[in-house]
Amino acid sequence: EQIASQFASDDVCLLTASPLVKTVTNFKQVSKTLEEFDVEEQPSSVLEEKYPNLKVIQSAVKLLRAKEHLLQAENGQTFHYKKLCICSGARPKLLTQDNPHVLGIRDTDSAQEFQKRLSKAKRIVVIGNGGIALELVYEVEGCEVIWAVKDRAIGNTFFDAGAAQFLIPSLEVDKKERSLPCKRARYTTDKTGAGQSGATGELGSALGPDWHEGIELRGTEQNSSGVHIEYECEVDKIYTQQEFLQSQLDTNKSELGLWPAYVQLTNGKIYGCDFVVSATGVVPNTDPFLSGNNFELAGDHGLRVDDHMRTSEQDVYAAGDVCTAGWEPSALWQQMRLWTQARQMGWYAARCMAADVLEEPIELDFCFELFSHITKFFNYKVVLLGKFNAQGLGQDHELLVRCTKGQEYVKVVLTGGRMVGAVLIGETDLEETFENLILNQMDLSRYGEELLNPNIDIEDYFD
Numbered sequence: 001e002q003i004a005s006q007f008a009s010d011d012v013c014l015l016t017a018s019p020l021v022k023t024v025t026n027f028k029q030v031s032k033t034l035e036e037f038d039v040e041e042q043p044s045s046v047l048e049e050k051y052p053n054l055k056v057i058q059s060a061v062k063l064l065r066a067k068e069h070l071l072q073a074e075n076g077q078t079f080h081y082k083k084l085c086i087c088s089g090a091r092p093k094l095l096t097q098d099n100p101h102v103l104g105i106r107d108t109d110s111a112q113e114f115q116k117r118l119s120k121a122k123r124i125v126v127i128g129n130g131g132i133a134l135e136l137v138y139e140v141e142g143c144e145v146i147w148a149v150k151d152r153a154i155g156n157t158f159f160d161a162g163a164a165q166f167l168i169p170s171l172e173v174d175k176k177e178r179s180l181p182c183k184r185a186r187y188t189t190d191k192t193g194a195g196q197s198g199a200t201g202e203l204g205s206a207l208g209p210d211w212h213e214g215i216e217l218r219g220t221e222q223n224s225s226g227v228h229i230e231y232e233c234e235v236d237k238i239y240t241q242q243e244f245l246q247s248q249l250d251t252n253k254s255e256l257g258l259w260p261a262y263v264q265l266t267n268g269k270i271y272g273c274d275f276v277v278s279a280t281g282v283v284p285n286t287d288p289f290l291s292g293n294n295f296e297l298a299g300d301h302g303l304r305v306d307d308h309m310r311t312s313e314q315d316v317y318a319a320g321d322v323c324t325a326g327w328e329p330s331a332l333w334q335q336m337r338l339w340t341q342a343r344q345m346g347w348y349a350a351r352c353m354a355a356d357v358l359e360e361p362i363e364l365d366f367c368f369e370l371f372s373h374i375t376k377f378f379n380y381k382v383v384l385l386g387k388f389n390a391q392g393l394g395q396d397h398e399l400l401v402r403c404t405k406g407q408e409y410v411k412v413v414l415t416g417g418r419m420v421g422a423v424l425i426g427e428t429d430l431e432e433t434f435e436n437l438i439l440n441q442m443d444l445s446r447y448g449e450e451l452l453n454p455n456i457d458i459e460d461y462f463d
């Protein structure tokens with residue numbers, strides 16, 4: 001959209017493997033860096049009507065020859081470009097490939113497959129301790145969930161053990177008694193039921209906020225059988241029923257019951273289950289269509305981009321989950337593969353492409369100054385700012401925490417008396433003030449613990 005509006009008389013092509021195009025709507029800048037928006041899937045005609053110079057072509061790219069500036073699509077068309085931006089996202093990094101008992105969740109198709117399998121399940125095992133696992137264990141009903149996490153506390157990619165402690169009781173509350181959802185970015189999925197995947201069957205767009213809204217995530221049991229958490233363990237082995245029964249494992253097999261699959265954890269425990277959800281992160285979508293070029297990849301296999309979102313191939317930019325920020329980041333920003341950052345990177349990459357064509361200078365956008373994310377976990381609004389988990393600070397930091405059970409959890413990270421990060425759970429109303437305190441790096445030493453005193457209106461304090 002940004003390129004099409006900046007170069008109204010040039011042809012812009014959006015090549016996508018998905019039949020529907022995701023668009024950002026109701027964009028709202030909540031504060032300097034925090035933003036809220038909806039993500040909607042729309043037919044490509046909506047976008048083409050808005051930008052007459054934009055053409056949406058629904059066909060997966062099968063080959064890129066960057067030196068020749070050309071792309072080949074699966075529908076047989078060849079495209080010559082002046083500038084190209086790769087936004088091919090990421091795919092689930094599954095525990096094991098091609099195991100029919102292991103599912104990942106990424107797009108509408110995989111979410112529907114999950115729902116179908118869940119509707120016949122009594123027990124599932126969820127592996128991983130990030131965004132998807134947190135959402136699933138809370139949303140699934142009528143099915144026992146065994147949740148195996150590597151860490152000592154839940155949700156390690158998003159918060160610390162204190163926040164986890166605050167959230168855990170929500171898992172025990174009966175779903176009917178849970179409070180109403182709070183406001184957050186809404187993601188709407190295609191209601192026609194049209195699948196998203198392209199010809200390769202693997203290229204649907206990632207789901208986003210509230211993907212589970214409107215999908216019933218229910219197993220076969222009448223009552224919710226709850227979530228059982230196994231801490232500090234990983235998967236040792238996954239057995240099919242036949243493999244398990246034939247194995248020499250020193251365990252009472254009949255006691256474990258008869259299940260389609262069995263998961264052996266590194267703590268020695270074995271659980272029978274209907275299937276396993278591998279919510280173990282993502283890997284950028286770079287193959288096979290980018291092979292044969294000279295792209296520099298980062299350690300996480302993302303396309304490394306510089307501060308102008310340029311890859312190592314000339315005139316090829318990248319944005320979103322597929323890329324890895326290769327510039328020296330601000331002390332308060334880190335990359336996380338999220339909607340917010342995908343939108344910001346796409347918008348900034350387009351501006352960089354335009355600046356390069358027009359030979360104009362461009363500075364790294366302000367949104368990369370401070371990490372910020374608004375989301376929802378266990379029905380609580382969650383705001384993450386800066387080095388919210390004291391990432392990279394070693395021992396050189398101090399934490400201040402305020403917690404009211406069932407209501408709010410506030411944590412700030414200070415280093416040298418200055419605020420560098422915060423986790424805000426619940427309706428704290430502190431995000432804007434804390435964002436300002438982090439951005440202006442004011443010395444807060446003299447306020448000490450008063451900073452989180454609930455009887456002080458902190459907004460007035462620092463006005």
Ligand SMILES: Cc1cc2nc3c(=O)[nH]c(=O)nc-3n(C[C@H](O)[C@H](O)[C@H](O)COP(=O)(O)OP(=O)(O)OC[C@H]3O[C@@H](n4cnc5c(N)ncnc54)[C@H](O)[C@@H]3O)c2cc1C
Nearest residue numbers: 017060061088089203206207208209320321337338339342
């Ligand atoms: C279950 C789930 C829940 C999530 N919840 C949240 C959340 O609450 N908040 C949040 O901020 N983030 C969330 N995320 C993360 C967020 O969805 C991603 O960070 C975001 O979608 C990345 O956007 P992207 O455009 O880079 O990639 P994608 O959205 O994955 O889009 C990539 C596009 O590239 C296309 N494509 C791939 N290969 C090709 C090819 N060869 N040719 C043509 N087209 C191709 C695909 O069809 C797709 O349309 C969630 C992710 C998942 C899986």
Ligand SMILES: NC(=O)C1=CN([C@@H]2O[C@H](COP(=O)(O)OP(=O)(O)OC[C@H]3O[C@@H](n4cnc5c(N)ncnc54)[C@H](OP(=O)(O)O)[C@@H]3O)[C@@H](O)[C@H]2O)C=CC1
Nearest residue numbers: 128129130131132133150157234279280281282337338375
């Ligand atoms: N509300 C939100 O903002 C949401 C965001 N998302 C995003 O969607 C994407 C996919 O989500 P998700 O898959 O949950 O990815 P995440 O990166 O959020 O979490 C992956 C989790 O799996 C763990 N893990 C990795 N490998 C293994 C393994 N072999 N065994 C056990 N655990 C392992 C990771 O631990 P470690 O970190 O120690 O490697 C981490 O806890 C992410 O980019 C995520 O940010 C998804 C849902 C909601």
